[in-house]
Amino acid sequence: MLKVEEQTPVEFSSELLAKFDEVKSRYPEGKHKSALLPLLHLVQAEYLWVSTPAMDKVAEYLNIQPIEVYEVATFYTMYFLKPQGKYALEVCRTGPCCLVGAEKILSHLENKLGVKESEITADGLFSFRGVECLAACGFGPVLQISPEYTFYENLTTESVDKLIEDLKNKS
């Protein structure tokens, strides 16, 4: 999963480090490890995924062991441990969404984008995957797009087509 050759060294910008400092100030003295999950989100928002060198830097910043970062990054499903498309589409595939057609949306995306789950389209714009319940069951099928996690509800194959066109035109 963590292939060393894919990993180029990173240097965090001063803006990102300022955000780190703000997050760290939310916890009592000596409990700064609590900042780990929010920090990883900030890293992912910046680089669109979380590489091993980035995790090492986070460990250095929090003054904890790298393994403490790896074990967290691999436990939680939101952190991408390999590069994704610029728009990573995540479709809910759990029960209630499936009752209203989520499986159809997933197979439609596969056809439309011409890639399998977690693969990136040739233009680097899109990747998609099925994820577990996104807590929007009444408005299913739903998908979210990282890193902003904007939500799209009551999906149909037509609305998915339009969404993809809009995103293509945007970039």
Added chain:
Amino acid sequence: MSRKLLLEHINVPGINTLEVYRQKGGYRAVEKALKTLTPEEIVEEVKKSGLRGRGGAGFPTGMKWSFLAKPEGVARYLVCNADESEPGTFKDRYLMTYIPHALIEGMIVSSFALGAKVSYIYVRGEMMPQIRILEKAIAEAKAAGWLGKNILGTGYDLELYVQPGGGAYICGEETALLESLEGKRGNPRIKPPFPAIAGLYGCPTVVNNVESIAAVVPIINDGGDEYAKIGIGRSTGTKLISASGNLVKPGVYEIELGLPVEEFIYSDEYCGGIANGKRLKATVAGGSSVPILPANLTLKYANGEPRLMSYESLSEGGFATGTMMGSGGFIAFDEDQCIVRNTWNFSRFYHHESCGQCSPCREGTGWMEKVLHKIEHGHGSMEDVDLLWDIQRKIEGNTICPLGDAAAWPVASAIRHFRDEFEWHIKEPVKSQQQNYGIANYAVPIEKAPVTEEK
């Protein structure tokens, strides 16, 4: 129209802003609590209200608060559980999106009651938009003097922070949530000690669901006794129900506890019936973890009495013929839905979300998923149904946290009530790939048992 305490102003334009929220009477509870009540009096009001934890367990909130240890010189924490991840549940997202100040107001009052100086709202990471909404609302409240140092000149200080999760269902379990908030993997802790004694950073901590905390606001405004007048029996107050699945109007509804299930499903005030003119086959009444019931047992008890939306009524009959209130995630299945497929889907969810700490859950959930996949795809044998039953029995009650039970119950109840549908998949491996089993006799109305006169 039933009474609305949490969603009364949901349709007021701008209710997400402090200004409009104030115009509608917002933050009155903070003024009342901080200026006229002692922390003990607030706990007493919450006890009197009969409020029960809205996250799923239904434990009395006031009692949970009264367990909080208060050693000298040790910080105490209130942590709001906004990790809402139970399939079928989306009420907390709704509340935080549209009325974020209701949660913040509840957090201030509750933190004051518990003596917390720093409180956290742990929001599931996927809800980034809601995190941004809450952070904005907290900044507004702080600028207006509702948070920070010396609130309303009372000498009470409170800082409130939002903490994002990382996408793990298990973090809805309170001790896993605390681990996660400490920057670790979300592995549930062995209890005791309970968080009330040793929670966040080893300090006494209360963890409450979003809806429970928001409900503290009307309880303080109107008094615990007034709140307790709403509802039925030990199910007091109002409850947010997340309605999903094949309904005409899915969405979040605030109901007075005690509403008949039939009215909730079919009346136009609520879900408006089953979508596309179809018939109801089954429901999961309280989020994916609670037992699934066929339509007839959803609407009535085995003796023919109508079933109500309350903690007691939903669990009437035990697991043999009843279910649970859970988190209020109400999922409706129409006649075309396949129970086997849905059970497989839920097992996959629990397998994916098991933290891996306890063998029965780590291994058992994966095993159940595989066996169900086999049956659903036409490769099952009759022994598989008994095997499934055996596995779920070995998970239930044998794990540190309730995820094991939550994974076992949907499988057990599906076999209990829909065994013929499982067997049909096995006997008809080809046909079951082309068509659904249908509604069978699951919706045949239960007749009220005749009353025999005593002589």
